[in-house]
Ligand SMILES: Cc1ncc(C[n+]2csc(CCOP(=O)(O)OP(=O)(O)O)c2C)c(N)n1
Ligand code: SF4
């Protein structure tokens with residue numbers, strides 16, 4: 001029986017005190033504990049950024065790759081061992097800037113991976129440049145006169161890419177976030193949990209207070225039906241992307257690994273990779 | 289009598305030129321002849337000139353012939369573009385449909401035979417069979433049986449319908465009979481008989497794909513690019529049979545990162561690309577080096593820079609492969625010369641990658657990747673799988689509770705035990721940041737130096753087996769040095785020069801990293817002069833050899849970068865010219 005304790009390690013994160021990422025770390029640990037997973041059966045793949053360090057802060061197999069590429073690595077891991085619970089994690093720059101292409105394709109490809117983005121609308125690690133989710137007019141080191149580019153909507157992009165599970169959380173609400181992560185892991189297919197995770201050092205606009213004031217929980221809408229794609233699209237547009245909770249889930253969508261021709265229940269890593277003489281000779285004969 | 293035959297068929301892309309060439313070459317290969325077949329094509333699907341040059345010999349050759357004996361033309365452009373390659377006494381067989389003529393520039397001794405390919409095909413049921421008519425005409429001319437291609441047509445169309453097979457064979461026979469009526473000295477074109485002998489017929493990319501399958505590769509993420517795509521197209525047919533998977537990724541960045549992820553999680557994984565894709569993989573290549581993750585990357589070189597000559601031959605990625613990544617990593621770079629070597633190099637690549645825990649790059653060039661050649665059958669017993677140093681469960685059980693597994697333990701040989709996610713007791717961290725033995729970020733001075741040494745010194749003093757091959761004279765007057773697919777042309781050039789009384793040696797480099805400096809030094813020192821022969825514009829191999837510490841007072845560079853591979857006669861003429869100049 002694993003509990004949240006098994007997913008804690010003795011490493012002290014190098015995040016600034018008050019950084020939203022602490023809550024994401026805690027939520028991941030709780031979700032994994034609640035799901036009764038064993039640390040050795042979990043792989044967390046992260047990108048580069050303050051947030052990218054998270055793979056080292058959860059007691060599981062962790063892989064900290066290069067900037068923007070956590071999803072390709074995570075998908076590779078899943079291909080080799082479909083029994084693992086695979087999480088990918090990183091920042092808004094990592095996932096929606098340099099890594100945006102991978103994100104859309106991962107959503108479309110639909111491998112059973114849970115992707116957690118710590119969205120602070122800033123580049124934290126490189127000390128305060130604007131990000132793809134920074135609002136129009138936002139001032140940062142690289143937008144001294146205010147951002148003249150528009151923010152993208154990760155949620156709309158996710159829906160447009162055909163994602164099967166979409167949720168949004170907020171670092172202030174660890175219990176909601178824990179539940180969303182759990183649901184994302186349970187979902188058979190690709191899931192995104194976008195998390196408003198304030199950067200207390202470089203983003204003085206999108207603070208905890210600001211998010212509290214501007215976000216609305218989907219629980220406020222009793223008629224909201226997260227299995228309804230059209231409703232999800234509308235709600236994201238209506239709330240300008242500032243809603244939290246489960247936005248969309250399609251439980252019927254089949255994950256990639258269940259559709260691959262000839263893919264076996266036994267993960268690739270546990271199969272005997274030798275081919276027998278007969279198969280070798282027959283295959284070679286095709287070249288004669 | 290022809291001791292060997294050089295035959296070319298040409299027309300517009302999309303007209304079935306490829307399959308005509310393939311039917312001809314596969315049939316002759318089955319009869320025991322040796323084939324080297326090189327296709328000319330461009331980056332469009334319909335339209336544009338294409339041709340297939342098939343060389344038929346009674347002993348193995350790995351280069352195109354110097355001249356053409358027979359040119360089969362389906363349009364005037366084929367004659368205009370290729371007629372100049374015909375030897376004295378050569379023949380053009382052309383479709384009457386386009387009123388063919390021979391340009392004045394052709395040797396006066398070239399004969400034009402006009403035959404109503406299209407009309408005959410129509411009479412036999414379908415215009416597309418004009419190719420079969422041409423094959424029949426060829427068969428008659430070179431003294432083959434009219435049904436020489438029956439078995440190949442049977443395997444190609446037999447499953448569809450016997451009627452199609454029979455129709456095609458009748459078209460072949462009609463072409464055969466029509467040729468019989470021509471006034472030609474058939475005895476001059478009769479192809480010498482060969483001893484029936486079984487060989488395979490494939491392109492280098494097939495050999496790599498099959499090698500990967502045999503070596504236990506089960507995951508291949510890749511992005512399509514000429515001339516690499518055949519590797520993934522081969523494996524997408526085969527991997528599902530063994531529980532593996534090919535994923536067409538969104539780009540090459542994803543392809544290599546996914547390969548890394550799969551390997552980290554315990555699969556044997558590979559990706560394949562060409563120059564532009566290789567450029568996109570450089571950051572991930574550094575990650576594989578830094579995290580000591582075994583990956584196999586196939587780089588099928590084509591004409592660069594940029595989109596360059598995407599369907600043409602070049603060997604210009606050597607610097608990129610060796611030095612293209614940022615920072616410093618150890619890697620292995622294999623450069624096989626033939627499909628047979630490519631098969632075994634691929635098997636080796638997976639073993640090296642896991643033994644040394646590093647990226648292994650197999651570099652081919654377009655001619656090796658795409659030329660179809662006769663190949664000796666591969667030996668099942670020569671395929672071994674060595675997963676390298678893996679931690680046992682007993683070792684993992686000894687990791688004290690609360691501590692992490694030392695994935696990057698500093699050992700004498702620099703190689704640490706691996707575990708795969710999912711294994712109990714093996715928890716550790718992997719990061720592209722400089723790290724400690726358990727994979728925690730550690731940017732300390734002392735740690736960085738120790739870890740750099742660990743990663744870089746794995747190959748110290750290592751020379752991999754079969755890093756070079758040698759043919760020709762010992763202590764030669766001139767030593768020819770080549771890499772990749774040029775082996776056949778250089779060998780033939782060498783043999784011809786030796787017959788003319790020159791002392792010539794030929795060394796072909798099969799491994800660029802770790803560079804086989806010791807073996808090469810002894811060969812180079814034994815020669816009076818040396819010439820490095822390669823398909824690029826700056827002499828990359830010429831400079832690399834010196835970069836790795838080899839010197840010779842008489843080291844010359846022979847470059848070709850017009851998009852076509854070396855021909856034996858070019859090697860012969862160039863070397864001879866250089867020897868004469870040198871002796872003066
Ligand atoms: C290829 C590449 N380009 C640039 C960088 C520099 N870099 C590191 S993190 C980062 C952005 C981090 O922002 P984000 O992903 O939002 O993460 P955060 O620090 O905000 O958590 C950048 C640009 C890099 N590491 N690699
Ligand atoms: S800089 Fe911002 S994102 Fe980075 S650790 Fe500090 S608060 Fe968190």
Ligand SMILES: [Mg+2]
Nearest residue numbers: 091092120122
């Ligand atoms: Mg950020």
